[in-house]
Amino acid sequence: MIMNENHDLMIEYMHEFLDEDIIPEHEVELREHLKTCPECRLYFQELKKAVALVQSTANIHAPKDFTQSVMMKLPKEKKKNEVKRAILRHPFWVAAAVFMILMTTSMFSAWNENDHFSVTKAENIVIENNTAIVPEGKVVKGDIVVRNGNIRIEGTVEGNVTVINGEQYMASAGNVTGKVEEINQVFDWLWHQIKNVAKEVLSIFE
């Protein structure tokens, strides 16, 4: 009985030894015991052999095109990631694009908001039912912009005339020294805005 208990203890020490987790006292005890006990010696041999056999199984390698097939099966990169990466890689272009979007939307809303009649304030302009009139014989100095209305020119305008969302009528006696422009489309309006901005920008450099 004492012998059996000792065997069990020794087997436990064998496992501790194989786990490289044995304290020196246990190792000494195990070695001493193995010298005198052929039964335990055989048992220990069998354990070590089992481990060695498992370890002897040859290293096997993944099939040749393993990496390639994994890469082909990966889900496509997420849209979110693509956007994130675009921002990280091209911060300037993303900022420019965002700026353009904001600009255009604000211009569109500017176009849509201003649907009431307005005329550049100037002397000698008479207003009648959404129509600005430059009376015969009178001279308006400077540019005129009419929004959401018409203009009738019977006198002289010393400058440009711009009509947004309206028409201009020129009487035979009427005279405009600058350009006359009618803008009725959103894109015309945009183009006009851009030209103005460009002109302003250029004038800075002049």
Next chain:
Amino acid sequence: MEEIVNRRISEVLKGDQNAFSEIVELYKDKVYQLCYRMLGNSHEAEDIAQEAFIRAYVNIDRYNTNRKFSTWLYRIATNLCIDRIRKKKPDYYLDAEIAGTDGLTMYSQVAAEGVEPVDEVAGMELQNEIQREISNLPDKYRSVIVLKYIEELSLNEISEILDLPLGTVKTRIHRGREALRKRLRHY
């Protein structure tokens, strides 16, 4: 090695899918071997090993870079293998027709395995025998034995991979060794 891996992982996290191929290249043999020893056949091993890498890629944002990448990856692979073993148990009847074969059943498969070419190297036969004994271990012993003796991992790493207390890992390795001793003592 861990440094290279962590650098590649941060590239993957930034969305660079190609950086992942280097990670696969580094670990493919280890992961494939783990799956092969767990499952006992090359077809399933390839299937599960690929799945492990795909899962790692999809969940890469959950990987904690302060820990070892291999531990995390082996954990995914081991869990997939254990799932596969548990799933296939009930539907592996010997007379069931094998998918994709013409009337071939597991009987013929087993028979074919038994009859090996005469000139086959004796070493190969022994290898197959050992693999069969590993495959015959209950899966809780099999996983610790494979991780310890095939992947040569420390007991601490094994306890982390399997999410088991160190004591449990030790007990299972002892039991696994005992089982192998009984089965392999005659070789």
